[in-house]
Amino acid sequence: MDVKSKIAGEQLRLARLAHGYSLEEVGALIGATRQFIHQLETGSRSASDETVEALADVLGVTPAFLSEPIPSTVRPEQCHFRGHITRPASVTSQVLARGTLLDKFVAAMEQHLDLPDVSFPDIPATSMEEIERAAEEARCHWGLGTTGPITSMMRVVENAGAIVTYFGDLSDRIDAFSMDRRRPIIVRSSLKESLCRQRFDFAHECGHLIMHRGLQTGDRATEDQAHRFASAFLFPRGAVLREFPRGSSINWRALYDLKLRWKMSVRALIRRGHDLKLLTPAQYRTANIHLVKAGQAKVEKYDDDGSLPVEQPELLASAIEALDYAVYGGVGAVGDEVGLSSPMLELITGMGIPEADPGLDSENVIRLRR
Known part of the structure; x- marks a missing residue:
């Protein structure tokens, strides 16, 4: 007899979107129609156990995952994108799906590990003066x-408790993305080879997490506020007033020295000087025109010569490694707890996940490692 299984449609849709698959593509992978997959996602049709197994296999999840509704969903006001305004809705859905699954996996890891306490301050700010003060308060809060x-x-x-990862296959579509969950998640672009731009992205996301809690972002106003926060956080006002070169002409050598010291792009430094009225509007325009003509609008001097190597995430990788000592079966066992197999874990963490060793399930195997 063909046993029918009930599928939680939202779970199926979540796993499908994490891969960026269309209804047709999932159907083709298991030999079904687009309409059939749509009916499964809407709950208007059940599937056989064989179909559930096939879906789980191609989507990198377990059959149990497809039958258990996710306990909490991510709301729009918890998500902050930095990237192309013309980004397709499909890419947005894909990133949100991966972020939701990563949030679920991190919550499971926390049942076995002690991760850093989350310590992002809540400092609402909208005016330029409020944003300057918010950036200074955040630096003091973190002892910087x-x-x-x-x-x-x-x-x-990471010390403030955020999980940092990257989605390499989406890096040409997003610059950075953050989720304001119980433990914040920051997704970066793996193509950002410039340390200065990478640091600005992190500071920008900090601005959203600190100033825009409970607010839906993505409009010009909130993006400008996060930009201003990033600049003020990386290069505080008092330091700018002391160190920024002044004069009737642009001192490029001094600006590049500032870049090496503060690890900010010259373009960002120029904007910082303009915002604090240390550069006139005419000087600001002239400086930007010069960068474009010099071919440094996107890749500046020192960006690609090894002088400023990019920073690598450590917390997620260390946590996954620690699971091997804390849990029998390591990361694979924790993945099973939330219904995610190795292919899906690799997709949401941006790291290689070793396949579980079948031999460890043997009753004759005694685990010696703590």
Whole structure:
């Protein structure tokens, strides 16, 4: 007899979107029609156990995952994108789906590991003066002071409890993305080879997580506010007033020295000087025109010569490695707890996940490692 299984349509849709598959593509992978997959997602049709197994296999999840509704959904006001305004809705859905699954996996990891406490302050700000103060308060909250450059933005956000990863196959569509969940998640672009731009992305996402809690972002106003926060966080106002070169002409050598010291792009430094009225509007326009003509509108001097290597995430990789010591079966076992197999874990973490060793399931195997 053909046993019928009930599928949680939202779970099926979530796994499908995480891969970026269309209804037709999933149907083709299991030998079914687009209409059939749509009916499964809407709950108007059940599937045989064989079909559930096939769907789980091609989507990188377990059959149990497809039958259990996800306990909490991500709301639009919890998601902050930085990237192309013309980004297709399909890409947005794909990133949100992966972020939701990563959030689920991280919550499971926390049942076995002690991760850093989440310590993003809540400082609403909208005016330019409020944003400057919010950036200074955030630096003081994290013990960074306001007089010198930040050594590592990656360490700042990870020490504050955020999980950082990247979605390599989507890096040409997004610059950065963050989710304001119980434990914040920041997704970066793997194509961002410039340390300065990478650091600015992290500071920008910090601005959203600190100033825009409970607000839906993505419009010009909130993006400008996050930009201003990033600039003020990376290069505090008092330090700018002390160190920014002044004069009737642009001192390019001094600006590039500032770039190496503060790890900010020259374009961002120029904007910072303009915002604080240390450059006139005419000087600001002239400086930007010069960068374009010099071929440094996107890739600047020192960006690709090894002088400023990009920062690598550490927290997620360390947590996954620690699971091997904390849990029998390691990361694979924790993935099973939430219904995610190795292919899906690799998709949402951006890291290689070893396949579980079948031999460990044997009753004759004694695990010696703690």
